[in-house]
Amino acid sequence: MLRRRMLIMLGVVVLVVLLLAGYKAWSIYQQIQQFSAPKPAVAVPVAVATEQPWQSRLPAIGSLKALQGVDLSLEIAGTVKAVLFESGQQVKAGQALLQLDSDVEKALLGTAEADLGLAQVEHGRGSRLVGDQAISKGDFDKLAAQLKKSSATVAQLNASLAKKRILAPFSGTIGIRQVDVGDYLASGKVIATLQDLSSLYVDFNVPEQALPKLAVGQVAQISVAAYPQQTFDAKISAINPKVDDATRNVLIRATLPNPDSKLLPGMFASVQVLLPGAKSQIVVPEGAITYTLYGNSVYAVVAKKDAKGESQSVVERRFVETGEHRDGHVIVSKGLKAGEQVVSGGQLKLNEGSHVAVTPDQNLAPAQNSPSGAN
Incomplete structure (x- = not known):
């Protein structure tokens, strides 16, 4: 009886082992089929x-400069009597921009002009008298010297009066004014900046190895951070005849039309010089x-x-x-x-x-x- 029970238990164990082995074999088979199946695309x-x-290009970086640009300043000191411009105004060449107090110079000029008139009259009278030998040649020379001296004094005072005002040296856009009426200005004081924005210069440096690829008249495309989606065409107008000793770079200047005055001097420029032979x-x-x-x-x-x-x-x-x-x-x-x-x-x-x-x-x-x- 005991032997029979042992045989039954052994049979059950064998059956369980066979079932487990069959399940494991089936799992392995499924995995093999899964890995052997073609992977999806x-x-x-x-x-x-x-x-x-x-189109081959030579990249460089540069900066924009005005075709003409100056800081307007005074040669002599004085008190501002009139400011004849507004900030950001378009001005013409020769237009008066600022006037200093010049009452003293005007009074001195009146005196000098009176002396000049008298010297001219005496010189004219002396020229007739010396012809009639009524006065000596030495006296006439003194009258001629006095006339020249009086003329020089008038010219000197006119020059001083001219320095009491500032005229626009060229047409352009004037910047923000730095003075007001009544200010006392020392000589050299900047009153505003004046920039001609009709065209701009683009100055940039290239390695000396790139010189054979460059020539005056080549097109350079300019881009600035202010207008990232837009490029501007410039033309090389000058190549510096000297290589910088420290950097071995050559300074190149291109001219850029600026009819809308969108671009301003001092802007950082990314330059792409178009090279020949696309x-x-x-x-x-x-x-x-x-x-x-x-x-x-x-x-x-x-x-x-x-x-x-x-x-x-x-x-x-x-x-x-x-x-x-x-x-x-x-x-x-x-x-x-x-x-x-x-x-x-x-x-x-x-x-x-x-x-x-x-x-x-x-x-x-x-x-x-x-x-x-x-x-």
Whole structure:
């Protein structure tokens, strides 16, 4: 009886072990089937490598300067009698801007003019008398010297009066005034700035190695922080004939039309000098390039047949040589051909040979998402 019970228990244990082994084998089989099943395609955005004309540019940074610009100041001290301009006013060349008190100089000028009139009369009378030999030649010379002295005194006082006022040296826009009526101004005191904004100079430096690429008349595109979406065309007007000893850079000046007076002197300018000889280059979006320490690469989308003989899109990693970056695009000088599709985002979830589902890159223009849009 005991033996029978032991056999029954042993049979139950064996049955349980067999059931557990069968369940484990079934689980392993399911896992094998799961891993052996084809992975779903990874949806990635793609763009087309296009061949486009690429204008080479020489980048630089510079600053804007007025075609003419001065700080208006006084040569002599005095009290302000009249301010003849308003801040920000457009003024013409020769227009009076400020008048100092000049009553003393005017009184002295009246005296000097009276002395000059008397000297002229005496000189005229003496010239007749010396002809009649009524006076000596020496007396006539004294009368001539007195006339010259009186004329010089009048001229001196007129010059002093002229320094009592400031005239606009050229047409332009005057700045914020720094003086008021009644102020006593010392010599050299700046009353305002005057800037001719009809055109501007753009001064920038380039390395001496770039000199053979530059010439007077070349176009330079200017951009400033105040108008980030706009560029302004300038032309190189002068190249400094000397290389700076400390930096080995050359100062370049370009002239920039400014009819709307949108740009102001002193602005920081980003300069792109257009170099001659535009070439066709293979261009891709910057997002398509994976940058690593051992080289730059892209994932190119190629067609490949699966085990069932059906065509599917897979990625192929290619190392490429890149060039200049501009406006979200980069030149690929080696490793890609025009018309090939490249993954432009989501590269981290890809490996060599990954099955992908191609979707157009929504951040690019339609022409850059299809081979027909290549230039």
